Amino acid sequence: MGYQQNDFDFLDSSRKTDKEQIREALTYWADTWRRLKKNKMAIAGLIGVILISLFALFGPSFTDYEFAEQHTDFANTPLRVEVYEISTDLYVYLTPAYRMIVVEPDGTFLYRLDQSGFDFANKQFHFDYEGEDVMVDYSYKLLDELADENIDYSITFRGVEYKVPYKVTSNKSYPLGSDNVGRDVLTRIMYGARISLEVALFAALFSLVIGVTYGAIAGMAGSWLDNLMMRIVDIIDSIPLLLYVILIMVIIDNKGLGTIILTLGLFYWVGMARLVRGQVLSLKEQEYVLAARMLGVSQPVIIWRHLIPNAMGPILVALTMMIPTAVFTESFLSFIGLGISAPLASLGTLCNDALDAIQTYPFQLLAPALMIALMMLAFNFLGDGLRSALDPRLRKG
Amino acid sequence: MSNTILDVKNLRTTFYTHMGEVQAVRGISFEVNQGDVLGIVGESGSGKSVTAMSIMGLVDEPGRVSGGSILFMGQELTKLSDAEMNEYRGKEISMIFQDPMTSLNPVYTIGNQLIEVIRRHTDLDKDQAHARAIELLQMVGIPEPEIRIKNYPHQFSGGMRQRAMIAMAISCSPKILIADEPTTALDVTIQAQILDLMVRLKNQLHSSIILITHDLGVVSEVCNKVNVMYGGMLMEKASVFELFDSPQHPYTLGLLKSIPRDVTGERKRLVPIEGTPPDLLKPPSGCPFSPRCPYAMGICVREAAPLYTLSDTHSASCWLHHKGAPVVEGFVQVEEESVHE
Amino acid sequence: MLTILLIATVTFFMMHAIPGGPFSRERPLPDEIIAALNEKYHLNDPILKQYFDYMVGLATFNLGPSFRRTGFEVEELILLGFPISAKIGLMAIIIIILVGIPVGIVSALRQNKPADYFVMFIATLGVTIPSFVVAALFIYIFAGVLQWVDAFGLERPSSYIGPVLALVGYSLAFVSRLTRSSMLEVMRQDYIRTARANGLSRFKVIYKHALKNALIPVVTYLGPMVAAILTGSFVVEKVFTIPGIGKYFVQSVNDRDYTMIIGSTVFFAVLYVIMVLLVDVAYSLIDPRIRLGKKSE
């Protein structure tokens, strides 16, 4: 083994290289953000939340429709339309309910043709185009001998029968189709998402206010008042809440936004109150709080000042998790006919409205339903991610 | 030596975490002979528990024994499968842990857990195992064992739970009993009783003990040999007498100095030496103690010292024992040949 | 018992706090008719007498006539719908327990392996997607596109698949997630290390020592699970048009059939309280530290 010249000289203290790397001291939030960034699901959730919010907030300004704007002529149109060219520069589209609409070559709806006759025996519809007759023969699916043709109908105009569409294209007028009174489904989902988000956000904030106040009072008061207040919380916890939310909604019988926000907030503050009380209790024990107290600062002031920064993390998580709960409850209530109702519409209302026609126009139900699912997923992922990013047990890593 | 029961050679245990390899144990060697009470001391995080778990074959994902050998009565343990290891665990080598409050399953009775272990390793039938369980509880000093056997852990005090743990551990008369800080969670009078019990049972059953502790006072009372660990490495191993009489490693010296000389005889936890233990994720290339060592030399930073054999029972890993090093009072220097490994 | 009394009282007074009374509708009825109706339903009696009568009725399971479905007593409607709902609910509960717990265990034992990721992905979808979305998707795919099952009613055995699936969704996912995380938590416990250090086989360690402990939080969820299934049944029975108690309830909510609403709410609440009681019993069977009524430690 070869030794070097200075190997057996003592190191002076300045040369002693302290190999410990000092990990960058990060602030609480920077550290949280650093760990949140590593969590793919959480980032997916965050992006989802941002996209959904943008969609709900700004989406409506990019559509040509108001959310309650009806065009009964164009009711119940699907996502894709078959355009037939029945004459030079005359393009038509036949809706599933056998209404004939004159369209542009690219599929934009122009106007509806009046139905001029209906020949039940021959399974034919007649429409009137500027005095000329357009005939639709829908016997193809109904008669066995015509089954081979494998089409639903044909259109005859000026003696020529058109069996094959000129082209099948997406619905240019209504990107996600229209509903039973000809409202744009996309626009309605945007507004619905906005309403659902509004309700969820305000309900969460409202319950936050109640929860924080209640929890802080209980925690600071201590003794019998604390006991009593926590007993009440226990009792509220032991009843099936949704049932009572339903009951309150029945009683108030006002399906406005405010009502549902208040009702949801009124019931979902319990967890927050527990959390805040726990934080207050542990804060009360802390030395700096005792110290500040000796200096004559009143206890509520101290607690308030220290509570917010200390409890911020868990409260944020609870808030994020409360939003999907509120979205769910709101859509549930609207779905059973208790939540938001006309003229407003939340996603739940949209689902409820579309339920009757689920067999014929499933997309009118699927679209808002998927939107709800997306919202819940995004917020849950984000909440889960936040929770683990803030978990003190995992903080070291 | 013929009565060597456990021979650990150059053991390495590494945790392959997503942040990198944590080398918790980095090449340590020692033997346990029949009748020994071997103490392992060292600061928190020095790899004592990981060493014990490696012997038990209980190192969990993402960790594993990454090198070296563990010979138990001539049998290589590191090569055994988990199922094969189960024939040794609880029967030939058993272990008790630091926290008796959480080390027993809360939803089963003491008797149930004890009998389960007995029947796992013997051919006794239910009644015989039950009788044996009562006998064991009696041996570890639990009063009214016939009644207590039906109790759940939460009905036992901390000391009684640790006694029950010991009963379980000795139920099959193991050759080695590993105790990882068995008394840290207990109060002082109970500590003494438990240690006393362990040593008494060891003698009765002709087994040996590996006692992991922070408490040099305990070491001086019950152990005959000591391993001093730091940063996953063995700094010094010696008989108890040699260690306390003439420590040959600056770290050991530091440890001994940090024992509070308390006239009441009450022992306290070690007051750590200045500085913090090394980050085992990126261990320093040289001696792990060099950043904190008052005698650190140029070579210490570059390369860890070999284990210098100072007597039959005493060796230390420190460059000060090299004949080229400056002479420091109390530290002996040896010839190059007596280097061990 | 006290809880039930409390629930009944609160519900009763809540319903009587409605401004305008039960017969106010969009189109007002003539005064004489309202008077006659009030007479018929004893709404002119002093409120305390009404309350007392109601409580007596409750004790004898006599919940009064339905406001809107003339000729039907509330308890008749409940008895009519309950067996149907209970059948579906019971199937759901059995599936949740028999599938959710094993899936959670397997997932925990394969932590961070593909199977675990897959199961947890599905479970996350399950807890986040509302039951009416599941129901709608199911109807769309299996009744609409594939035409394998009926969309409505319960005529054929296959008709049960959809409702049970929609009902099971949330709780099944929740139970598997809960079992998984609880199992992972338990596997880290000291007593598991003890069991392993004593040479017990992996099978015994998992299925004797870990499982029983891991089930404790799962058992606590059984109460809320019943509540979730109950409210789930409102949606599911509405979507699949099943004549169960949930559908009656939603209907009564929509037509403001007050006696029916009170009756069913109290009925649900009682059911829930009984379930919570059963859970307590199950709890004390599993966890010796808890003895009925008092918690030690």
Ligand SMILES: Nc1ncnc2c1ncn2[C@@H]1O[C@H](COP(=O)(O)OP(=O)(O)OP(=O)(O)O)[C@@H](O)[C@H]1O
């Ligand atoms: N599962 C694990 N994953 C990653 N690193 C681990 C794991 N278990 C232990 N380690 C690392 O191994 C090193 C040694 O740990 P060990 O528990 O053996 O210390 P110890 O000497 O027993 O300390 P104490 O006195 O606190 O019990 C520590 O640095 C620890 O971070």
Ligand SMILES: [Mg+2]
């Ligand atoms: Mg340890």
